[in-house]
Amino acid sequence: MSAARTGPVVELTDVGKCYTKYDDAPMLLSRALRFRPGTKRSQRWAIRHVDLGVERSETVGVIGRNGSGKSTMLRMLAGVTAPTEGRVAVRGSVAPLISVGVGFHPELTGRENIYVNGTVLGMTRQEIDERVESIIEFAEIPDFIDTPVKFYSSGMFVRLGFSVAVSAHPAVLLVDEVLAVGDIAFQIKSFERMRNMKDAGSTILVVSHNLNAIRNLCDRVVVLHDGAVEFVGGTDEALSVYHDVLDRAALHDDGGSGAAAVITTARIVGDDGTTTSHVRAGEEAVLEVGARFNRAVDSPAFSIVLTTESGVPVYIDSTYLTGTRRFEAGEEATCRIRFAARLTTGSYTVRCGLRWDDQGEGQVTSRPLLFYVSGRPMVSGAADLGAVFEIDGGPGGSQPEPDQQEMPPFASNS
Amino acid sequence: MTSATSEGFVLEGERSSLRQIVTDVWRCRPLLLMLSKKDFFVKYRRASFGMLWAVGLPALQAVVLAIVFSRFVRFETAVPYGTFVFAGILPWSYFSSSLGTASTSIVDGQNLATKVYFPRAILPLAVLGANFYGFLPAVAVLVATALVTGVSLGPELLYLIPACVLMVLLTAGFALVLSALHVYFRDVRYVLAAALVAWMYGTPVIYPLTRLGGVLQDIIKANPTTGMVELFRASIGAADPGWEGAVAWSVGWTAALWLAAAVLHRRHDRVFVDLL
Numbered sequence: 001m002s003a004a005r006t007g008p009v010v011e012l013t014d015v016g017k018c019y020t021k022y023d024d025a026p027m028l029l030s031r032a033l034r035f036r037p038g039t040k041r042s043q044r045w046a047i048r049h050v051d052l053g054v055e056r057s058e059t060v061g062v063i064g065r066n067g068s069g070k071s072t073m074l075r076m077l078a079g080v081t082a083p084t085e086g087r088v089a090v091r092g093s094v095a096p097l098i099s100v101g102v103g104f105h106p107e108l109t110g111r112e113n114i115y116v117n118g119t120v121l122g123m124t125r126q127e128i129d130e131r132v133e134s135i136i137e138f139a140e141i142p143d144f145i146d147t148p149v150k151f152y153s154s155g156m157f158v159r160l161g162f163s164v165a166v167s168a169h170p171a172v173l174l175v176d177e178v179l180a181v182g183d184i185a186f187q188i189k190s191f192e193r194m195r196n197m198k199d200a201g202s203t204i205l206v207v208s209h210n211l212n213a214i215r216n217l218c219d220r221v222v223v224l225h226d227g228a229v230e231f232v233g234g235t236d237e238a239l240s241v242y243h244d245v246l247d248r249a250a251l252h253d254d255g256g257s258g259a260a261a262v263i264t265t266a267r268i269v270g271d272d273g274t275t276t277s278h279v280r281a282g283e284e285a286v287l288e289v290g291a292r293f294n295r296a297v298d299s300p301a302f303s304i305v306l307t308t309e310s311g312v313p314v315y316i317d318s319t320y321l322t323g324t325r326r327f328e329a330g331e332e333a334t335c336r337i338r339f340a341a342r343l344t345t346g347s348y349t350v351r352c353g354l355r356w357d358d359q360g361e362g363q364v365t366s367r368p369l370l371f372y373v374s375g376r377p378m379v380s381g382a383a384d385l386g387a388v389f390e391i392d393g394g395p396g397g398s399q400p401e402p403d404q405q406e407m408p409p410f411a412s413n414s
Numbered sequence: 415m416t417s418a419t420s421e422g423f424v425l426e427g428e429r430s431s432l433r434q435i436v437t438d439v440w441r442c443r444p445l446l447l448m449l450s451k452k453d454f455f456v457k458y459r460r461a462s463f464g465m466l467w468a469v470g471l472p473a474l475q476a477v478v479l480a481i482v483f484s485r486f487v488r489f490e491t492a493v494p495y496g497t498f499v500f501a502g503i504l505p506w507s508y509f510s511s512s513l514g515t516a517s518t519s520i521v522d523g524q525n526l527a528t529k530v531y532f533p534r535a536i537l538p539l540a541v542l543g544a545n546f547y548g549f550l551p552a553v554a555v556l557v558a559t560a561l562v563t564g565v566s567l568g569p570e571l572l573y574l575i576p577a578c579v580l581m582v583l584l585t586a587g588f589a590l591v592l593s594a595l596h597v598y599f600r601d602v603r604y605v606l607a608a609a610l611v612a613w614m615y616g617t618p619v620i621y622p623l624t625r626l627g628g629v630l631q632d633i634i635k636a637n638p639t640t641g642m643v644e645l646f647r648a649s650i651g652a653a654d655p656g657w658e659g660a661v662a663w664s665v666g667w668t669a670a671l672w673l674a675a676a677v678l679h680r681r682h683d684r685v686f687v688d689l690l
Binding site: 019075078091093115 | 455
């Protein structure tokens with residue numbers, strides 16, 4: 001880990017990885033006997049034409065939908081699999097933040113597992129001897145260290161795994177969806193530890209669906225979509241791009257073909273009248289819904305349901321009590337729902353619903369729209385209540401400092 | 415730091431160079447040692463007799479076989495029959511139990527293998543290492559048995575050293591080839607399990623080579639495991655005439671297997687993971 005080296009620590013040049021998928025198991029017998037001539041195979045490029053350079057001391061997040069190629073990319077960075085085309089270069093040691101209990105043997109004690117796992121990560125026996133106490137201390141399991149890890153809670157597992165991985169002082173740390181477990185105190189601690197590593201020159205790559213973790217840790221974010229880099233750049237912009245990607249993929253729920261009404265369009269409208277998935281905290285947002293009525297419906301109710309990324313309701317409202325008007329068969333209607341985005345920075349989902357009484361109750365829901373709220377990163381929770389801290393006394397009675405306390409990096413905003 | 419990735423790496427294309435794999439295996443020897451130790455200790459941790467089983471199992475097998483075969487078939491052997499069988503069953507059980515576990519080791523090690531890079535050859539080799547820990551004390555028990563049963567031991571005892579080397583290299587050759595094949599053809603473990611049963615009777619474990627005549631003896635001599643067993647017999651002065659030929663066959667097989675292993679691992683080392 002020499003500090004003087006220049007140039008990217010991690011460099012991907014036109015990287016592609018092709019998996020051959022066997023539709024049947026590649027049976028020796030059927031091949032040899034030409035029983036079924038040519039086992040069906042199909043080839044799939046998990047990622048292709050990917051270029052990326054990551055500098056020393058940089059923390060880069062990788063986000064994308066399932067199957068977008070994140071894991072493949074991480075595997076190549078770990079050196080576990082080789083690219084089909086292109087070039088992967090990593091300068092310096094790599095340590096994966098081993099996910100829950102990987103490489104831990106349940107019958108071995110915590111201490112024994114530290115030695116096994118440390119060796120797997122390339123530490124020498126002497127290095128482990130020197131660091132074992134600090135590993136135990138950091139993992140907060142001194143009382144259980146000589147107990148077989150099969151008796152550990154999942155939190156203890158993760159803490160120990162994290163503790164061993166970071167003590168290997170790798171030049172490149174790969175974090176793969178690991179830290180969501182563990183209590184908030186440990187999350188803050190591990191977040192700090194990763195920052196220290198970064199300050200000491202480590203490069204960190206984080207693959208996660210937890211956008212809060214990404215936002216709190218990363219300098220830059222790569223958005224992968226269908227095996228290609230959709231975007232590389234600043235965190236806020238990347239998250240907004242990611243939401244567009246998610247939004248494109250979301251599905252319609254048209255309530256079945258016989259329904260009296262269908263929701264034909266649903267979008268969040270930006271200032272300039274275009275579709276967006278990025279809303280600034282505190283500003284007004286507009287959800288625009290288009291509906292088509294197949295039969296005449298009297299006073300259907302439009303509703304809005306806004307939830308956090310993890311599905312916790314933030315705001316629900318409807319026209320159920322106020323009523324709307326009569327819609328004729330074949331009518332196309334548009335409903336604009338204006339609301340103030342008094343939310344903290346993070347991802348939210350909004351849906352519009354339509355309910356009516358029509359020989360029994362009917363209802364349809366729009367596809368969920370994901371959007372990203374930016375601009376209030378230092379507060380946490382779902383709603384932005386805009387707290388003002390007034391503290392009396394003190395010399396001059398000056399305005400108090402704004403709340404600078406860091407929110408737990410991996411807590412979801414619920 | 416001593417791991418295959420501690421200096422960083424460059425990957426271009428899916429093939430690895432043989433030299434890189436060999437260098438990496440050498441660099442990963444602390445890992446090899448650690449995995450071997452772990453496998454060995456974990457295996458016996460929950461048993462009340464613990465590591466005694468490492469010696470106890472082949473000894474019990476020898477006793478059973480000795481009783482059965484001395485009752486129904488009488489073989490003329492240079493040393494008492496029980497000792498004769500024990501000297502055969504030792505390398506055989508090392509070979510068969512190592513292969514059983516090692517052939518599936520790359521697939522079984524996927525938890526580790528999909529997260530961290532090290533040459534995949536480490537996984538089958540670690541199985542051999544683990545079994546060797548149990549094998550060593552069993553050799554001491556063999557020597558003790560020989561003494562107790564009145565076998566006069568001489569300088570032939572030194573044959574134990576090349577015998578162990580041949581046994582490990584031969585088993586490793588098979589293990590490296592089979593573990594690689596098993597990633598692609600998951601039938602390997604079943605074929606192997608079936609083959610091992612027959613294979614033992616095709617190896618002079620419980621009978622002396624001299625018992626067979628003509629072509630059959632030549633065929634059995636060409637069996638890769640015959641030379642391995644015969645070399646152990648030689649160390650207690652119980653080798654059959656013509657055992658040198660069998661050893662030559664074993665050495666030849668070992669070389670061929672290592673060549674095949676080199677080809678397989680060079681081509682697939684970095685892409686085994688894609689099929690796990």
